[in-house]
Amino acid sequence: MLLEAQELSFGYGSGPDIVSGVSLRLESGQRLGLSADSGLGKTTLCQLLSGHQKPRSGRVLLDGKPLQDWGAYCPVQLLWQHPEQAVNPRLAMKYVLEEGDQIAERVICGLGIRREWMSRYPAELSGGELQRFCIARALGERTRFLLADEMTAMLDLVTQNQIWSFLLEETQRRQIGLLVVSHSQPLLQKLCGDIVSLCGKPVFAAAGEGDKTGESTENGESGKTAPKPEIQK
Amino acid sequence: MQTAQDHQPLLAVEDLTIRFLQYGRGLRRRELAPLQHVTLGADRGQMTAVVGASGSGKSLLAHAVMGILPYNAQVLGRMYFDGGPLDAQRIEALRGREIALIPQGVSWLDPLMNVGRQLQNGDRSPQRKALCTKALQRYGLSEETQKLYPFQLSGGMARRVLMASAVVEAPRLIIADEPTPGLPAVTARRVLSHLRQLSQEGAAVLLITHDLELAAQTADRIAVMYEGTIVEQVEAEAFQTGEGLSHPYSQALFDAMPGHDGFLKLKGR
Ligand SMILES: Nc1ncnc2c1ncn2[C@@H]1O[C@H](COP(=O)(O)OP(=O)(O)OP(=O)(O)O)[C@@H](O)[C@H]1O
Ligand SMILES: [Mg+2]
Numbered sequence: 001m002l003l004e005a006q007e008l009s010f011g012y013g014s015g016p017d018i019v020s021g022v023s024l025r026l027e028s029g030q031r032l033g034l035s036a037d038s039g040l041g042k043t044t045l046c047q048l049l050s051g052h053q054k055p056r057s058g059r060v061l062l063d064g065k066p067l068q069d070w071g072a073y074c075p076v077q078l079l080w081q082h083p084e085q086a087v088n089p090r091l092a093m094k095y096v097l098e099e100g101d102q103i104a105e106r107v108i109c110g111l112g113i114r115r116e117w118m119s120r121y122p123a124e125l126s127g128g129e130l131q132r133f134c135i136a137r138a139l140g141e142r143t144r145f146l147l148a149d150e151m152t153a154m155l156d157l158v159t160q161n162q163i164w165s166f167l168l169e170e171t172q173r174r175q176i177g178l179l180v181v182s183h184s185q186p187l188l189q190k191l192c193g194d195i196v197s198l199c200g201k202p203v204f205a206a207a208g209e210g211d212k213t214g215e216s217t218e219n220g221e222s223g224k225t226a227p228k229p230e231i232q233k
Numbered sequence: 234m235q236t237a238q239d240h241q242p243l244l245a246v247e248d249l250t251i252r253f254l255q256y257g258r259g260l261r262r263r264e265l266a267p268l269q270h271v272t273l274g275a276d277r278g279q280m281t282a283v284v285g286a287s288g289s290g291k292s293l294l295a296h297a298v299m300g301i302l303p304y305n306a307q308v309l310g311r312m313y314f315d316g317g318p319l320d321a322q323r324i325e326a327l328r329g330r331e332i333a334l335i336p337q338g339v340s341w342l343d344p345l346m347n348v349g350r351q352l353q354n355g356d357r358s359p360q361r362k363a364l365c366t367k368a369l370q371r372y373g374l375s376e377e378t379q380k381l382y383p384f385q386l387s388g389g390m391a392r393r394v395l396m397a398s399a400v401v402e403a404p405r406l407i408i409a410d411e412p413t414p415g416l417p418a419v420t421a422r423r424v425l426s427h428l429r430q431l432s433q434e435g436a437a438v439l440l441i442t443h444d445l446e447l448a449a450q451t452a453d454r455i456a457v458m459y460e461g462t463i464v465e466q467v468e469a470e471a472f473q474t475g476e477g478l479s480h481p482y483s484q485a486l487f488d489a490m491p492g493h494d495g496f497l498k499l500k501g502r
Contacts, residue, residue, distance in 0.1 A: 123303070124253075127337070127411070128287025153414035156443050157496070158482070159287045159490035165499045183417045188492040190499075 001028045001063050003076060003145050003177060006154050008058035010041075017056070018044050024196070026145060029175040031168075033192035035185065042181050042198060043081065046124075046147045049179070050078035053154075073101050077138035081150040083130040087122045093133055094118040101140025110166040111136050112159075126153045136165065139170065145177040164191060241316055242274035243437040244298065244406050249310035251293055251302065268293050269461045273311075275406060275437040280429060282440045282448035282469065284486065285458030291441045292337070294458075295408050298439075299334050300324035304309030314406070329354070333404035335395050337411040342383040342391060352398050361401075369399040372427065389420055396427060407431055408439045413447065425451045445490055449473045457483045 005024040005198050011017045018041040026032050036042050047053040049060055051067045051074050060067045062075060080086040097103060111132040122130055131154060136145060148167075152160040168191070171178050180191050188195050202210075235474050243447050251268035268290040275281050283291050295502040296302050298312065300321055312319040314327065324332070343351055369378055378386075386394060392412065399407060409428060413421035421424040421444065432438040442448050448455055449472035456466045457480065464480040471477040488495030 074280070104315055119255075126288040126292060150414070154411065154443065155287050156285060156486065157445065158485050161489055161497055161499070164497060184491070186496065190497040 001075075001144050001179070001200060002026070002063075003049065005045075005049060006059045006061065006062045007210075008045070008060070009050055009056045010044055010053060011056060019048065019055075021058075022198070023058075026177045026179055028144065028177050029172065029180045030194075031180065031192045032172070033188035033195035034181045034198065035183070035188055035195060036177055036198035043149055045198070046149045046179070046181060047076055050076045050147055052078060057183060073140065073142050075142055076142040076147065077140070077143045077145070078147045079134055079138050079151045080150060081153065083127065083134045083154075084122065086134050087120050087130065092119055092121055094127070096122070096133055097137055098223075101142050102138040103136055103140055104221045107136050107170065110170065112162065128156070128159055131155065132163070135167070143174075145179070146171065147179045147181070149181045150183070151180075241313070242276045243315055244275040244319075244439070245311075245313040246271060246273045246294070246298065247311040247313070248272055249294070249297060249308070249312065251290070251297060252309070254307070255306055262414060267461050268297070271461075271463055272454055272468075273463060275439045276406070277437050278435050279431055279454065280432040280438040280440060280452045282452035282455045283458060284442060284445055284448060284455060286460070286482065287400040289341075289458040290461045291458055295334065295410050295439070295441055298324075299328060299332065307348055319356070322489055330402045331404055332406045333399035333402070333408070335399045335407065335409040335412055342394065344383050347380055347382050348384075348386075348394055351394070352379070352401055354398075354401075364401050367402045369394075371400070372397050389416070392416070392424065396424070400431065404436060406437045408441070410441045411443065413442065413444055422445060445472055445486060457486070
């Protein structure tokens with residue numbers, strides 16, 4: 001299968017483009033790294049690729065067919081950087097899991113999810129424990145592409161090893177295409193065959209617009225310039 | 234900053250155990266003890282990092298000191314601040330003034346209040362306003378920033394607002410819970426040097442982090458947590474050289490640092 005972004009542009013409200021003219025291709029079984037300075041809209045790009053935001057212009061195609069035509073379960077799943085923002089705080093974890101597709105037992109075990117966590121609520125788990133549930137939920141049977149946005153930044157290094165080991169095995173077994181977004185070059189180099197970087201002038205939040213989930217570099221945050229990020233190989 | 238009568242650390246946590254009671258189906262009752270017999274001190278002018286496995290109890294430790302554990306938590310053990318016992322009442326009085334938390338998530342900012350109001354915290358006096366302006370300035374945030382609402386802040390700015398709001402009242406103990414994940418290296422380093430500076434000005438800083446590399450470079454001491462206990466406390470240097478680490482988990486952490494043999498040592502590869 002092929003996930004394709006064609007000339008995507010996006011901005012909030014009437015604000016300037018946060019993502020502008022970005023094209024990208026990801027194939028089944030491929031592992032692509034995405035690095036970018038902060039504030040360049042990596043998080044926004046992931047939201048566009050997984051159908052969580054509608055682009056101002058451009059398209060996201062899965063095997064040539066628009067993403068929204070693929071039915072109720074989106075084969076492109078996004079892992080958010082902050083797990084506490086990605087789960088319903090009022091659902092016990094076993095119901096959080098049921099929000100996704102059928103999930104193999106192998107996935108639950110492989111991620112080190114313990115039985116006793118199932119009856120707990122999100123606030124009763126640590127950040128890293130919660131993230132494992134989010135990863136499991138994103139690995140439903142019909143998932144074909146996985147977008148991991150700074151997925152392990154909140155995990156200790158030993159747990160990171162464990163989770164990535166599992167994830168590489170699982171994506172290989174199922175030929176899932178993987179997009180790894182990270183600030184860490186050593187991590188991308190270890191995990192990915194190809195690395196692309198978003199470049200252009202950084203985007204900064206100003207009144208009424210902004211990459212709310214991303215971060216920005218610390219200099220010149222007063223700038224309101226519309227950036228022109230592009231993918232470079 | 235150390236004077237003769239200061240030999241007791243500003244914050245002393247002794248034999249702290251946290252239990253949760255969980256009610257299952259019917260009359261079944263289960264007890265969890267995610268934190269067991271933790272003893273830790275935070276000294277004036279010192280930066281102490283707490284690192285450890287996911288789920289090892291780092292956040293719970295911070296929440297215990299801040300007095301913000303959930304209602305079903307049972308706390309055993311002793312805590313002292315500045316020589317006196319730190320009980321619920323005293324925490325209440327000190328929180329936000331002498332003890333400040335820099336929380337992990339930017340979602341702790343109130344979405345309905347602009348930055349200025351959040352920093353004023355109900356006190357509209359000119360003195361308070363001056364303090365707020367000073368705190369914002371310290372982190373390179375202009376007067377203008379006060380008018381912005383959280384959704385108008387970029388992630389990096391929001392984090393600096395959180396830092397600023399923690400230091401408005403010149404706290405003596407600062408607890409930062411994972412202030413850097415997902416930040417680019419330059420920004421992360423800057424956040425830590427801000428914390429370092431606060432400790433050099435005499436505050437006791439407790440830094441909870443997964444970024445061992447940065448902790449090793451910035452902190453004075455590092456406490457390693459595993460399965461609810463502190464398995465060892467070492468000088469920060471130990472995590473630069475790898476010498477003097479005695480617990481297997483600390484060793485594993487050291488090996489897993491970028492550039493070391495065990496970094497992303499993926500099984501079967
Ligand atoms: N309210 C609660 N009820 C029951 N168990 C809880 C509760 N809150 C936390 N725990 C458990 O206590 C343990 C320690 O949690 P804590 O959040 O302190 O971990 P942590 O060291 O901060 O981990 P991380 O690095 O993943 O954030 C975890 O196993 C968690 O599941
Ligand atoms: Mg935590």
